[in-house]
Amino acid sequence: MITIRIWVYDGILASGVAGPIDVFNAANLLGARESMPGGSLPKFAWRVESLDGQPVRTASGQSIAVDGKIDARKRADVVLLTAPFFTSMDDFVGGRERLATLSSALRRQHKAGAVLAAYCTGNYLLAEAGLLDQRVATTHWAKAADFARRYPRVELRAREVLTGQDGIVSGGSVTSYLNLAVRLVEMFAGEKLALTTAKALLIDVSRTSQASYATLLGEHGHTDALVARAQQRMEATLAKGCRLSELAAWLAVSERTLNRHFKEAIGLAPLEYLQNLRIEVAKQLLETRPITLEMVSERVGYGDTSTFRQLFKRKTGLSPSAYQMRFARPAGDDAPRLPS
Structure with missing residues (x-):
């Protein structure tokens, strides 16, 4: 029997409790079916x-019932941390005292040998x-x-969607709790049962990168007027291309000053921000309309489609055609797609 303790606290996402439990329950049911005479899966x-x-x-305001109190002295094969929903670590419900108690546990x-698993903000x-x-x-x-x-020492x-080292397994964004649960099944019951469980629950275990889901641009949530003007200029002239020297001259500052402000x-x-801007606009074009690679490349200021394709894949982990196939909104059957 593999004992998993799921640790919860106010402010978590409800699905992060039910989702992993559904995976473990499915593994039990499927494992019983797969077991051979004379041997059994855990x-x-x-x-x-x-x-x-x-x-x-x-x-979301739901109440989650618990089976008991966190007790670090009780043996566990796995401790699974659910993800608190906070905008900063200072918003952790219960404050520093409860956080210290949790850290000690x-x-x-x-130290006692339990595998620790966390996803999303649970990694904090x-x-x-x-x-x-x-x-x-x-x-x-x-x-x-x-x-x-x-945490610069980390x-x-x-x-990556999942990482693991020294008995600690870490998941990325919110629904990675499903991938994380499947990984735990694999660690304790083997790859075959893990894959069978993933197939039964339609969990994509081939998803290894978060890059294609990430938004490369943050909000213009700063107070630097010079940078705001530069961003507006980049957005307005995106298709024409933008040189740092020309942008600095338009703003009447030196390139060094512009770099420092950014x-x-x-x-x-500035140039990295411009690259990210181009990729985000390209993603929007690929998601919302039938369009060729050449048209996308031109609209974001790249005359060389090969260079654009390489940049897009480096930033998102997918080629433009693969990204369009995965994220484009449903259209008619005759809607053109980029060639593979």
């Missing part, structure tokens, strides 16, 4: 636990406990910059 047992043993309230479980809790220092991890792509600034691989305001150099 079964998964789970408990949902909170810091005080009381039900928790999800971010996590360290004790890891592992990092707060110091358990990701000098180890690989991932998190939601939209949190990557914040996570990297807050080897963050934000493009780095301070949004953490990117």
Whole structure:
């Protein structure tokens, strides 16, 4: 019997509790069917636990019942951390005292040999406990910059859906809890049952990168008027192309000054921001209308389609044609697609 303790707290996403449990339950049912005479696959047992043993309230207002209180002394094969829904680590419900209690329990479980698993913002809790220092991890792509600034000792691989090292398995964005649960089935019951379970629940285990889902541009949520004007200029002249020297001259500043302002305001150099802008516009074109690669390339300021294709794949992890096939809105059967 594989014991999984699912740790919950106020503000989590409800699906992050039910989803993994559905995977473990399916693995039990399918495993019983797959077992051969004279041998049997391990079964998964789970408990949902909170810091005080009381039900928790999800971010959407639902109440989640629990089976008991988090007790680090109780043996677990796996501790699965659900993802708190917060805009910053300071918003963790319960504050620093509850976070310290949780961190201590996590360290004790890891020392005792339990596999620790977290996804999305749950990885912040592992990092707060110091358990990701000098180890690989991932998190939601939209949190990557914040996570990297807050935890510089973590080897963050934000493009990846799953990472694992030293008994710690880390999942990326929200629904990676399904991939994470399948990975745990694989670790304890083997690849065959894991694949059978994934197929039965229609879980895409081939999804290895978050890059194609990521938005490369943040909001213009800064107060730098110079950078705001530069961004507006880039957006207005995107199809014509943009040279840093010409942009700086139009703004009546030096290239060095422009670079410094961009780095301070949004953490990117102007040309990197421009590349990201081009890719985001290209993604919108591919998602919303039948269009050729040449037309997309021209509209975002690239005369050389080969160069554009290479940049697009480097930034998103998919070729333009593969991206269009995956994300384009449904259209008529005669809607043209990019050639493979």
